[in-house]
Amino acid sequence: xxxxxxxxxxxxxxxxxxxxxxxxxxxxxxxxxxxxxxxxxxxxxxxxxxxxxxxxxxxxxxxxxxxxxxxxxxxxxxxxxxxxxxxxxxxxxxxxxxxxxxxxxxxxxxxxxxxxxxxxxxxxxxxxxxxxxxxxxxxxxxxxxxxxxxxxxxxxxxxxxxxxxxxxxxxxxxxxxxxxxxxxxxxxxxxxxxxxxxxxxxxxxxxxxxxxxxxxxxxxxxxxxxxxxxxxxxxxxxxxxxxxxxxxxxxxxxxxxxxxxxxxxxxxxxxxxxxxxxxxxxxxxxxxxxxxxxxxxxxxxxxxxxxxxxxxxxxxxxxxxxxxxxxxxxxxxxxxxxxxxxxxxxxxxxxxxxxxxxxxxxxxxxxxxxxxxxxxxxxxxxxxxxxxxxxxxxxx
Amino acid sequence: xxxxxxxxxxxxxxxxxxxxxxxxxxxxxxxxxxxxxxxxxxxxxxxxxxxxxxxxxxxxxxxxxxxxxxxxxxxxxxxxxxxxxxxxxxxxxxxxxxxxxxxxxxxxxxxxxxxxxxxxxxxxxxxxxxxxxxxxxxxxxxxxxxxxxxxxxxxxxxxxxxxxxxxxxxxxxxxxxxxxxxxxxxxxxxxxxxxxxxxxxxxxxxxxxxxxxxxxxxxxxxxxxxxxxxxxxxxxxxxxxxxxxxxxxxxxx
Numbered sequence: 109x110x111x112x113x114x115x116x117x118x119x120x121x122x123x124x125x126x127x128x129x130x131x132x133x134x135x136x137x138x139x140x141x142x143x144x145x146x147x148x149x150x151x152x153x154x155x156x157x158x159x160x161x162x163x164x165x166x167x168x169x170x171x172x173x174x175x176x177x178x179x180x181x182x183x184x185x186x187x188x189x190x191x192x193x194x195x196x197x198x199x200x201x202x203x204x205x206x207x208x209x210x211x212x213x214x215x216x217x218x219x220x221x222x223x224x225x226x227x228x229x230x231x232x233x234x235x236x237x238x239x240x241x242x243x244x245x246x247x248x249x250x251x252x253x254x255x256x257x258x259x260x261x262x263x264x265x266x267x268x269x270x271x272x273x274x275x276x277x278x279x280x281x282x283x284x285x286x287x288x289x290x291x292x293x294x295x296x297x298x299x300x301x302x303x304x305x306x307x308x309x310x311x312x313x314x315x316x317x318x319x320x321x322x323x324x325x326x327x328x329x330x331x332x333x334x335x336x337x338x339x340x341x342x343x344x345x346x347x348x349x350x351x352x353x354x355x356x357x358x359x360x361x362x363x364x365x366x367x368x369x370x371x372x373x374x375x376x377x378x379x380x381x382x383x384x385x386x387x388x389x390x391x392x393x394x395x396x397x398x399x400x401x402x403x404x405x406x407x408x409x410x411x412x413x414x415x416x417x418x419x420x421x422x423x424x425x426x427x428x429x430x431x432x433x434x435x436x437x438x439x440x441x442x443x444x445x446x447x448x449x450x451x452x453x454x455x456x457x458x459x460x461x462x463x464x465x466x467x468x469x470x471x472x473x474x475x476x477x478x479x480x481x482x483x484x485x486x487x488x489x490x491x492x493x494x495x496x497x498x499x500x501x502x503x504x
Numbered sequence: 505x506x507x508x509x510x511x512x513x514x515x516x517x518x519x520x521x522x523x524x525x526x527x528x529x530x531x532x533x534x535x536x537x538x539x540x541x542x543x544x545x546x547x548x549x550x551x552x553x554x555x556x557x558x559x560x561x562x563x564x565x566x567x568x569x570x571x572x573x574x575x576x577x578x579x580x581x582x583x584x585x586x587x588x589x590x591x592x593x594x595x596x597x598x599x600x601x602x603x604x605x606x607x608x609x610x611x612x613x614x615x616x617x618x619x620x621x622x623x624x625x626x627x628x629x630x631x632x633x634x635x636x637x638x639x640x641x642x643x644x645x646x647x648x649x650x651x652x653x654x655x656x657x658x659x660x661x662x663x664x665x666x667x668x669x670x671x672x673x674x675x676x677x678x679x680x681x682x683x684x685x686x687x688x689x690x691x692x693x694x695x696x697x698x699x700x701x702x703x704x705x706x707x708x709x710x711x712x713x714x715x716x717x718x719x720x721x722x723x724x725x726x727x728x729x730x731x732x733x734x735x736x737x738x739x740x741x742x743x744x745x746x747x748x749x750x751x752x753x754x755x756x757x
Contacts, residue, residue, distance in 0.1 A: 245612070312612050357616060359616065360614070384616050385619050385620050440556060441555055468559075469561055
């Protein structure tokens with residue numbers, strides 16, 4: 109409780125300090141969200157409220173400070189038993205007496221999501237602090253992004269901030285060299301990134317190299333020291349390339365990453381995507397994703413695969429997937445759409461009808477249903493729970 | 505002496521008249537293009553969308569353009585929902601990038617995205633930043649002069665060239681004789697040249713930095729029965745704009 113008060117008071121004091129400066133802006137949004145899912149014949153609900161407060165202050169034309177604090181409260185079903193969603197064969201791998209550890213808790217949170225200072229020098233930009241790192245050209249999957257994993261139900265939702273020092277060096281108007289260092293306990297464990305971005309004709313492309321420690325867990329073993337599942341850190345070196353442009357009137361993009369692992373097997377990820385807007389304003393997108401870390405036979409999915417995917421430690425457990433998204437402006441304020449994600453490897457799929465409505469200049473409503481159509485044990489198995497979400501967001 | 509003066513005055517009066525009579529569709533569109541695409545420009549505008557249900561949505565944005573509209577940058581200031589969202593258009597909008605500040609992600613868009621409505625308005629990105637498309641993508645033909653919106657106008661029909669991918673099959677443009685401002689433009693359906701989709705009306709024409717400028721623009725959507733009004737709050741022409749403004753680095757600022 110005391111910690112909560114301190115956390116609440118700090119941003120208020122800090123914003124007062126910033127307000128004393130010139131040109132400070134305070135903005136953000138309040139978001140109220142209801143999620144539900146049918147699990148074992150019962151419809152369970154999780155309600156959340158999120159307040160995001162953004163601060164932005166330009167001390168001069170060249171120096172900018174930006175930060176945001178997030179306050180989130182959860183209500184309703186705040187403890188979800190992960191084993192309820194898994195096939196009996198997978199559940200049988202749970203060591204005896206450890207069943208209670210497989211719970212996904214939703215606890216009230218308040219935290220500093222981003223806080224960074226950006227200095228624009230004549231020949232480069234330096235960004236220091238907790239910041240979003242967005243890499244790659246893919247819409248749902250980004251093979252070159254080792255910092256984030258997107259939710260396929262809501263792929264454009266903002267990603268958390270990462271502590272990093274970033275240098276962007278423009279080389280002319282068409283090329284940029286970016287280096288990034290995300291410190292950990294020591295130099296060896298810290299993430300390092302080098303990226304070269306450029307443009308040829310109507311195509312953007314980038315080459316990227318990243319070294320980062322990947323913190324997998326073994327979800328069949330418990331570590332009493334950390335009071336968590338056993339961590340299996342492993343150094344990962346990624347070499348990737350991505351591009352985006354236009355071919356025969358279609359928007360096209362591709363992203364590839366080869367992952368060299370220190371002790372386990374190397375793997376690669378690939379994304380190929382295309383999109384088009386018809387004259388009648390309907391927008392269609394198709395994205396294919398391959399991850400050789402994933403499996404081709406759903407009978408081989410084990411407890412660790414499922415847990416790592418749910419914990420967003422790895423992006424996929426099935427090797428090949430296709431995402432299709434169609435959106436149409438039904439009225440000038442209402443967009444309706446449907447996305448479908450099909451796991452080619454295990455022949456299961458999910459349908460996600462969506463709608464977004466502009467209630468006023470600064471109020472949006474977004475909703476989706478999530479319907480799974482796969483047999484038990486597959487990626488989009490019916491027992492994963494059909495459900496949906498409705499969210500109202502007010503910007504201030 | 506007096507006769508010479510009168511002859512001189514008559515000559516002065518008849519020169520523009522005969523000049524006007526000789527103007528071809530190409531000449532008129534070239535003059536419109538020159539007027540619309542100044543070397544550099546900065547503007548701040550308020551865009552108000554009136555929806556089918558009569559509700560209003562208001563946006564305020566800043567824009568910078570260079571090389572006669574070949575490079576364009578648009579950044580939203582209001583409402584909060586889209587604040588700092590930005591669109592960069594290069595090569596007469598053949599290359600488009602969109603910046604989303606919430607995710608700090610820049611997305612390259614293909615040219616088909618030009619067909620999308622700009623923030624749900626009746627302007628498409630193509631309407632906003634197509635540079636000299638009137639010349640490069642359409643064949644003009646001068647029609648009979650008409651009086652419209654109180655102005656004596658040249659009337660020009662622009663028919664899309666076969667190899668063009670513009671969204672309109674043809675345009676009809678009414679150009680004020682006095683200053684070459686296209687006061688009204690009718691836009692026709694991509695596949696059906698007889699079906700009018702939109703009408704653009706420019707008004708409140710003022711002289712800014714020696715250039716006639718319509719401070720108010722309304723786009724009427726005949727299909728959806730909606731309209732979008734654009735009001736220029738601030739405008740400057742032929743200012744110093746560095747190329748670095750039209751880069752991804754600047755997009756993210």
